[in-house]
Amino acid sequence: MDLHEFWKLVLEEAAAAPGNAERRIVTFHDPRQYAGALSQWKSLKSRRPGLRRVKASPLIRAFFVPAAGAVKLMQRYGEAIAVEEDLRIQIHSQAPPVSAYKPPRSLPWGVRAIHAPQAWSRSTGVHIKIGVIDTGADFLHPDLKSSLATGVNLLHRGMLPIDDNGHGTHIAGTLAAAGGTRGMMGVAPRALIYPVKAFDHTGSAFVSDIVLAIDWCVQNRIDLINMSFGMKSRSIALHDVVIKAYRAGIPIIASSGNDGKRGGDYPARYSETIAVGAIDRKRRVASFSNHGAYIDVYGPGENVPSCWPKDSYKEMSGTSMATSHVTGAAALLLALRPGTTPRELKQMLRRSSAPLLLRKGQRRATLGGGALDAMRLLRSRGRRQKCANSVPRVPG
Template sequence: MDYYAFWQSVHEEIAAGPYGERRILTFHNSRQYAGALAQLKQLKARRTGLRKVKASPLIRAFIVPAAGAFKLMRKYASLIAVEEDSRIQIHSYSSSSVAQTPPSSIPWGVRAIRAPEAWSRSTGVHVKIGLIDTGVDFLHPDLKASLASGINLLHRGMLPIDDNGHGTHIAGTLAASGGLKGMMGVAPRAVIVPVKAFDHSGAAYVSDIVLGIDWCVQNRIDLINMSFGMKTRSKALHEVVVKAYRAGIPIIASSGNDGKRGGDYPARYPETIAVGAIDRKRRVASFSNRGGYIDVHGPGEKVSSCWLKESYKEMSGTSMATSHVTGAAALLLALRPGITPRELKLALRRSTVPLLLRGGQKRARLGGGALDAVRLLRIGTRAKAGARRAEPGAPE
């Protein structure tokens, strides 16, 4: 393969067309991808158009402006797969007005999953949570002690500062540590690693998510929270989710807010942990998607958490439910750092408590039960002890 000619063709089409939509180009052969990547690095300094090309080595992919993909689709059809770079949205359903103080130091959802009762065993210390979202408010007093620098995929070199609010809200439920003066999240000693993939409107491209997961795998993040979704399948997104799964990094994803059976991707991929939302009465929230693929339900209705400019806000959605589940998973990972994504999913499913049903609902059609952090730690660590006893020569 002539790698120079390949990139020259991309450069010419980028220069000729407007920069708008994008395409994901995935190489079938890892050796050819490596050759193309090496050539790209050499040419970027001299071909300014190629600086718009991004790479995901984890799935052997390049993200290029759509204008640069047309010739490639014809000329290199046997070597690469071309996928449209679709848009994807955060999962927020409704919100209330902003307040300067939290209604409670420990929000109802954190209490409902019994996180405070679990803190005597684990607070999630040192567990790194990759938060692929809109960024985080680095100045919020309840989050300062919980944040790592992370990465801004939209503006490399800048901090992943939140210009929407959704990411900050998720971060608060995950690991706020404001004590009595602020609010406490589910895993107050975990480390949030913000990965800004979404813009101020809460929209991103699939390729931004691919690059975010790729970055999390390369930087050995322990756990990934993904409170967003799309209606259609993406081969590239599924492939990078599988890569993270095989690398031992659990991905916890929200099911969506359409109030229907079925749900959004990536939650519907079997390699993720799919989350639905419940209300204060432990019933499936009216807006939550449902189905047998959902592994666990978390509090998602009128959840108060951190917001921009050192404030707080009440929001509803499966996004909020997902942050409770990810926080509880961090509590378990602190005790079992080697737990696999499959083991974590099984522990979550086995430790849930039954949902309360609305009229006419059948539990089997709703998916897993309600999250319980105390039961999760007990069942999750018991599985580890059982595995040790099963080893040859292990003490009884």
């Protein structure tokens, strides 16, 4: 493969394409060829500004290039590379997305419902590093100041991952807010959140942004990843990077979506993730929540209060909110039992969940897992036998 010619073609298209041009994900089959291409790209982009628009994920041996250039690359090097559309992906929240909420005087209902306060005598999630791939976080919020690490802004490198949407701050609050009696308390108040800003102010991102986000989490040895977003289509690149994180021992907890249907969104439907649905205050599957045998556990997701930018608080509904409860409970467990694998965590969440209350016409077997219970999770034991790994999941 002529790598000089490869980059010449990419450069021609990168120079001609507008700034908001569609992209393609170009993955190399041969690790040695990718290593050579990556080395050339690093040396060329300092002299060729057009190549700075190209991004790379060494974890899955991929480059993200302008769409027009990818066509020529596929024609020339089709046997050495694979080309995939760089699809849009959205955060999971209900519309209307928010309602105002006064500063809390008691623990949020979801934190109480999963028995997190009872678990704090055993674990508060201390030192667990949680990568929250989302819209960023409000670093000035008084309830989050001690809970946030610097993280990364993938949309504007060199800038803090400031939240310009609100969704990421809400997730962070449920996960690890530590406002005490006068503010918000999250499920794992001593965990450390690393905001990974991959979504813009509209709550939209590309698959390539998510690939880069997971790549960053793996390279920075994050313990746990929260992904409260999804899309209807399967992506080979996204699945590949999820598998890489799984093999690196990093659990990914993903929201199933808010269509109120049997089935769900990707990446939650990949077997390497932990799929989350939402329940209401009565421990029933929320009307908006996707459901099915592939769901591993359900968390509180209806009218959940949490932190919001500019020192405020708001309620939101969605499987996003449910996911942050599950990720928080997982942080409590990992602090108590470091070294728990993604497979073991999935098994423990399923086995320790409490029975759901069924709506008329529902059958328990069609819903998958039960309701999250942090105390039962901390008491559960992981099984390391091969025969204990049969978790039903819709094929990815």
